[in-house]
Amino acid sequence: MLRPYRRLAGVGALGLGSIVLNVSGPWLLGQATNLIFAGYLGQRFPSGGTKEEIAERLRGEGADVLAALVGTVDFTPGRGIDFRALGLTLLAVLAAYVGSGLFWIMQGRLTTNLVQQALFGLRQQVEAKLSRLPLSYFDQRPRGEVLSRTTNDIDNIAQGLQQTISQITNSLLLLVGVLGMMVWISPLLAAVALIAVPMSIYLTKVIGKRSQAQFAQQWKTAGDLNAHVDEVYTGYALVKMFGHEKESLAAFRTHNERLYRSSTRAQFISGTIGPVTTLIGNVSYVLIAVIGGLQLASGALSVGAVQAFIQYSRQFTQPLMALANLSSLVQSAVASAERVFVFLDAPEETPSAATEERPTQGRVCFEAVSFRYQDNKPLIESLSLTVEPGRSVAIVGPTGAGKTTLVNLLMRFYDVTAGRINIDGADIRDMDRDQLRSAIGIVTQDPWLFGGTIRENIAYGRDSATDDEIVAAARAAHVDHFVRTLSNGYDTVIDTEGGGVSAGERQLITIARALLADPVILVLDEATSSVDTRTELLIQQAMARLSTGRTSFVVAHRLSTIREADLILMMEDGAIVEQGTHRELLAAGGPYARMHAAQSV
Template sequence: MSQPNKNTNQSMATLKRLLRYLVPRRTRLVVVLIAVMLSTLFAILGPKVMGDTVTEVFEGAYAKLTGTGEGIDFVQVGKMLLLLAGLYVFSSLFTFIQQYLMASVAQNTVYDLRADIFKKLEKLPLNYYDSHSHGDTLSRVINDIDTIGNTLQQSITQFIRSMVMLVGIAIMMLTISPLLTLIAVVSIPVSLFVIKPFLKKSQSHFTNQQHSLGKLNGHIEEMYTNHQIIKAFGQEAYAQETFDDMNEELYHAGRRAQFISGIINPVMTFIGNLSYVLISIVGGLLVTQRAISIGDIQAFITYTKQFNQPINQTANIANIIQATIAAARRVFNLLDEEEEVPETASGDVSPAEGAVTFNHVAFGYDDEWLMEDLNIDVKPGQTVAIVGPTGAGKTTLINLLMRFYEVNAGSIEVDGKNILSMSRHDLRAQFGMVLQDTWLFNGSIKDNIAYGKRDASETEVIEAAKSARADQFIRTLPDGYDTMLNQDASNISQGQKQLLTIARAILADPSIMILDEATSSVDTRTEVFIQEAMNKMMEGRTSFVIAHRLSTIKNADKILVMNQGNVVEQGTHDELMEQQGFYADLYNSQFAEEQAG
């Protein structure tokens, strides 16, 4: 199959899929269609009535001058003008109805699209977010869907109106003069033949335009999110240069798309003007031969102008539809992304006792194994520390336990139950997490702490904050627990952010705790307070602690030493030190660094 045919088939498939979103609104669409047809019908009848009025005036005046009649019948002319006014009033009324209903159809369709995308984003695995720019994803959710919504709002009714107007005007023109109608209709296939190559060419450029827009949005999002790092390393010029390059790429893609599609309208106008000139010449000759009345030729010329208008509108709509199809294809590509492994079970699960077992687990990315034959046995209530150099697989192990990633082989069990037999919601409800990278949302401190337990009372929130040693600094803020955090919580320090996330985990009261470098963003004195709170919180719970400072996990019940994705050593601190192996080397080198510091 040739590339143009392939693109055409893809475009048609995308358009059909988009139209399926309109099916639930088919009743309103039928009403819209009727309203458009009536509005257009009344508008089409107008020039004919106007032409008849002109004929009445002309013939009355001519009869008066020649003495063959009594002159202009103003009563009849008045009735015809009232009829004309009524036609235009009803046309405007039905136009209002179709615009009102179509706005509802368009917004509901866009609502469904956004809802589907949001559901999809919840089902996508972590590796999608790891391999796709956040800005590009946001561009699909916002910009591309807005493009679709604007097209549904405006272009569909315009397209229907144009089609009805073409048919209606053609009928009215045939009733006046088949010869002149033939001249006018010939311009349609000529126009379609001329613009066809421009339509094909513009599709690829509109696709490039939407792709470039997604890349630019991704860059802007990254630069805005990390503006402090950019300034700290003096990379403003590089960020600006990258932005200029992407902006230039978007400019050229947009210019090509708009230039090629912009040729369509003037070409259509040129062909329409040629038709208009030819009709004026032939029509004038017919009037001189009294083969057609002066009013009818005036009406026909008006119809000729209107006849070209829907053709030009259709050409412009075709331009818009090209951009819409490109946007819809990006949206549907996101909706077609591979999801997480489907749920195999759901329902209420009793609180976990905390036994966790890895049985011959294997995992890798893109056919490159990171873990092979991993075996871990954790008893309920044990504190398990996970240590190792950067890239050893510590966080990956936690991601597998939480089912953010699925194992390639082997199994993971919680209380003897394979986690694949549990729904992700039920599994994750057993865990509380405090990560190195804090996440707080735009809202009050109280709401952020209560995020893990939405029905928590104010007393419970305060107790959790006290346990996390956050109560003291919260009360020093102007509004205390009602203090509003901005979008990236930059109005409090990094250490304070971490204290709030710890308080959130304490309030959730999970069966199993996961602490991933939870104290890495706080000072040494604060770390001591947090460690005390953590020790209290971990009492009676199974806890997994990923730690960089090995001195903080000496009292762990079990230490898993990881390297290159596998557990190379495990035991207590004393046992591992006696082995004088990998862990002992890590601990001694870190201790030496701390002593030197």
């Protein structure tokens, strides 16, 4: 995900500069210590002799350790501390640490830009993916779970990258730099320090493997919790109406308890990595101090070298502990990344054909169409139907008969299992989906409005529409009258739930939106179910005027809304069992007549 961004190399370069300066600090401090110790020895012994002579005299006096120390320091007898050299060395230390800090700050800024740019691109990929997924993907998953993948998980990836990318880079560079200095100062002590590395890696791997599964479970249960909250919030009025607050709360507590347990286990298990690696580092530190003291006493190392090495040994364990402490963030981010990448890898709609011709006449032909949502459960079998341009077709039947499925197949939300659907003589599978759907206007049973003005909601299907065209569509759908009673008229802002207007008025707005789009084919899927009888009659009159030259499909349960249709299809179990006009079907005395009689009671 980060590979396309060239700034990643800059993060590494700035980290390298910071680490080089940081690693040089202990060595320079060791040189300063040697200058102080050299001045101390120079003041202790009178001038005139050499370092070798002084060491030989000390051995004769039985001071073997001091003699060994004298041999490790370059000093001049009778001369004190060289404060000028000491001052320059300390200034070099200060400059190294200040420079390291500046590089670190610049690296942090660059890392932030890199991560946010990468996440910006990832969110764009997710948004584009949403538009390419088939309707079946959303039918099979709770909305809240999908939202959790596309929001919470992406935010968790951002947090993980922001906090780890520069720290991992710097820790690895620091590990290499410090190890190089340690080997240069004392290969023996470096070997002692290296004992901690394989032990830390092994334990981190063992613990991390266990915690990774818990992090994956944590984010899965978080998705389940979000799905439950979204479901309850969407149906909040029904939950209150049926008195299911206790049941909803109990379900929430169950999901919350699962999330609590998985999160606790994940954090606890991953949290043990830090203390374990710290313990190993402390044991290594003690061994280095003891062996370093022995080497100092034997004259193998100078005071400054031992001091520098001890500092390096502490620095050496820091990146190991940092990497261990970051493991929980990394594992959590990886768990979220897996969920997001599984989403991005989900099967998409079959690619659209090359042709972008938009249907212009509206002749629809179903030829031996068969379809099933599940392979072992047929729904529509060998259905054939021809609808001439400008004709209005009503589709009725009991729940589950396949009425809405027929519309979904026409819109290519699903592709047929067998057979074909032609519009103006062309198989819709050979059409570009965008061009196909732009020729079809649909009004669903559940009116959907977005947060914005009424004017913007009506113009949603045609951004280029003028105000006069918007008002004309609103009048045809009987929206204009009630909109003008609002204080801000067409500029009245409504939310996604249509707050401020009734359910029937929301449906009228969606009908106006479909009319403004000027489709070749018009689909009304229970579009009048949310309006009163008077408004329903007005809509029928408007649709009768506007359906001239436009093929119309009306899915309805209420038979009173489709009496004037040119053709009525009675569907049962995915098949057309009757077809004809309202009067013809009543006269036939079949399933349609029985349904009509039941509604007339």
